Amino acid sequence: MSDQGVTPRSEDYAGWYNEVIRRAKLVDYGPVKGTMVIRPYGYALWEHIKEGLDRRFKETGHENAYFPLFIPYSFIQKEAEHVEGFSPELALVTHAGGKELEEPLVVRPTSETIINHMYSKWIQSYRDLPVLINQWANVVRWELRTRPFLRTSEFLWQEGHTAHATPEEAQEETIRMLNVYADFAINDAAIPVVPGRKSNIEKFAGAVASYTIEAMMGDGKALQSGTSHFLGQNFAKAFDTKFLTTEGTHEYVWQTSWGVSTRMVGGVIMTHGDDKGLILPPKLAPDQAVIVPIWKSEEQKGSVLEMVAKVERALKDAGVRVKSDTSDQENPGWKFNEYEMRGVPLRIEIGPKDVEKDAVVFARRDRPGKEGKEFGIPSGDVGRIATEWLSDIQSSLLERATKFRDDNIVDVENMDTFRQVIAAGQWARTWWAGTDEQERKIKEDTGATVRCIPMDQPGGKGTCFSTGEEAEEVVLFAKAY
């Protein structure tokens, strides 16, 4: 039994994560260091994330497009801060077609540059604005330290790139998309993220201001789960992206960019998982319910499978993503454990005793053992009841994660407490008036960084825990992935 379980999270969180993602068949390592293969189950999860986000993008007026993977090296160099930020992690193509290229090509680490190159052609007048485009793509960043989903050399994401006539409009868009991300994370992924602004040293290379949704993982570390940037006119100036105003003057456009990546999959895993494996929020789960039939004799098998088919039909009609595991290669106990490892929110057991009563057994993944199990669910009501259960599981996961987060954010007023809180793996909420240099020093000393300056501020003024100066903002410090 013990060799079939997974390393407990309390014992070795990284070990737990690595085991769970592989045993749940979400992912496997690629042959090149830092690359991953997203397996069908992991990809199905990502597809639901995509659907949830894409729908919201469309609802807020965005369109999808696709820009090339290869970017001329000179493009990256045009924006000073941008090139400085990305240079160390660029993958360059120097040879192609059997010979050395005159100019190396960058495999996109992000697409601000190539998109501005195109925007500068497409945008002539204020009538062309705003431009609201998103692309779903892969990008490459040669990271030193990689972890499946959380940080890999190549990853999948979406990147929205918008251009506006005024800074106010662009700023509004930046916050709109931050809220879209927060809405998705909270309502679909059941991850209680904290939306906030990045500190100066944590912001995106090339942005005027960066915003983030920060999530607390099961080990207390923070995960930046999505970012939205106000780019100002930085890239517009570098690429000469101008428009003619109503007054007949030329002005640079004001821009935003925003992204969520396959890292979100890692966030889902580390927010909800337990020592039995994954726990997936119903809205994102590839399979929301699995039916496990149980039988002894061939005769029972016939009547059980008949009922399985009926129940599966009823669930599908009710809009539930369900599958039946009628294989007789494994016994029911094995299947129970398997689907718990894979995080399927609802398990439905149907055996001879249930057939007799014309009822089934429901078991919810988020409440292990008897507590989450209910016998005698009338087969005629499975659709309605399953829908209710899934909805309850969805909200319970959010509630539990929210409580965990709130229990692990500690208000801190001095450095001693700060150290203790950070060492304990919690988040420190503090008044802060420090400089970039002081922030770096804290990181060096304690490993903690400013995760964000929450949008939701208490107001008023306080005393900076570090400098003792008067502070106007409260920030969250934590160790991060």
Place this chain on the structure above:
RNA sequence: CGGGGCGUAGCGCAGCCCGGUUAACGCGCCUGCUUUGGGAGCAGGAGAUCGCAGGUUCGAAUCCUGCCGCCCCGACCA
């Protein structure tokens, strides 16, 4: 790039110090029968150029030299 660990069957590993039969064990896989309400049992079977390259030796998974790769912890980052 620093610190630690590891490379032996598809997976997990023993053997290595102290060289010597046919490289052990568990899981998985194949065949058959019995099983099936929380990771089934019995019987039989297939599967390994011991990370790579040199060297020492009558003989190397084991000792020596060099190389490669991966994982974990840190510095850099979505």
